[in-house]
Amino acid sequence: MKRGLLIILSGPSGVGKGTIRKYFEKNERLRLAYSISMTTRKPRAGEVDGKDYYFTTKEDFQNRVKNGELLEYAEFVGNYYGTPLKEVERLRDEGKNVLLEIEVQGATQVQKKCPDAISIFIIPPSMEELEARIRGRRSEPEEIIQQRLAKAANEMKMIAQYKYIVCNDDPKLAAELIETIILRHMELEENK
Numbered sequence: 001m002k003r004g005l006l007i008i009l010s011g012p013s014g015v016g017k018g019t020i021r022k023y024f025e026k027n028e029r030l031r032l033a034y035s036i037s038m039t040t041r042k043p044r045a046g047e048v049d050g051k052d053y054y055f056t057t058k059e060d061f062q063n064r065v066k067n068g069e070l071l072e073y074a075e076f077v078g079n080y081y082g083t084p085l086k087e088v089e090r091l092r093d094e095g096k097n098v099l100l101e102i103e104v105q106g107a108t109q110v111q112k113k114c115p116d117a118i119s120i121f122i123i124p125p126s127m128e129e130l131e132a133r134i135r136g137r138r139s140e141p142e143e144i145i146q147q148r149l150a151k152a153a154n155e156m157k158m159i160a161q162y163k164y165i166v167c168n169d170d171p172k173l174a175a176e177l178i179e180t181i182i183l184r185h186m187e188l189e190e191n192k
């Protein structure tokens with residue numbers, strides 16, 4: 001069995017990465033497995049431990065970093081986020097195409113470690129629309145929204161390091177474009 005692909009879905013907070021990912025949930029053709037990240041952030045209303053994230057403490061997170069348990073990790077607006085390495089390896093060995101939904105510092109680390117990773121950067125139609133989306137989600141207090149928006153402006157400068165850029169104007173269209181990218185890479189992999 002061929003090892004699965006590694007797909008990085010990155011882009012500023014609130015651009016719609018999670019929204020796009022939901023379009024893939026019932027798509028069996030893509031053989032996708034979502035990598036559940038670890039974070040020290042507190043759960044939002046409705047978030048489930050082990051489904052949305054593995055929620056943990058800073059101490060536990062730092063121990064995992066020390067023990068080399070994370071493929072990548074980053075500090076983002078006061079919290080840590082990271083990708084459990086073993087799980088990614090297990091899923092890829094099972095032939096699953098693993099989707100990482102991560103911010104840009106982590107994406108840079110993965111691109112260095114795994115040059116074959118398919119990196120996709122999601123951009124908003126405008127920065128005004130990005131702000132409207134973060135605010136519209138009502139998941140963060142004003143102070144955190146400001147910090148996330150300030151970070152977003154810098155994150156947009158990293159666009160050149162990605163293989164593909166997809167604008168999330170319409171989430172269904174963005175998901176279809178990403179599906180096309182993944183299917184083409186699966187085809188290329190099959191023919192190797």
Ligand SMILES: Nc1ncnc2c1ncn2[C@@H]1O[C@H](COP(=O)(O)OP(=O)(O)OP(=O)(O)O)[C@@H](O)[C@H]1O
Binds near residue numbers: 011016018134137
């Ligand atoms: N194309 C779109 N048009 C309008 N609203 C959208 C679109 N895509 C996503 N949204 C909305 O924008 C908000 C942010 O989307 P989402 O939570 O998916 O972003 P994200 O990139 O996953 O954020 P984070 O990185 O912070 O987890 C949500 O309320 C979502 O419903």
Ligand SMILES: Nc1nc2c(ncn2[C@@H]2O[C@H](COP(=O)(O)O)[C@@H](O)[C@H]2O)c(=O)[nH]1
Binds near residue numbers: 074082101
């Ligand atoms: N480098 C990593 N970034 C991650 C990971 N999991 C999620 N994220 C990104 O963090 C920000 C904030 O997430 P939120 O859930 O608090 O809104 C966002 O850009 C996520 O994509 C990870 O494992 N590593």
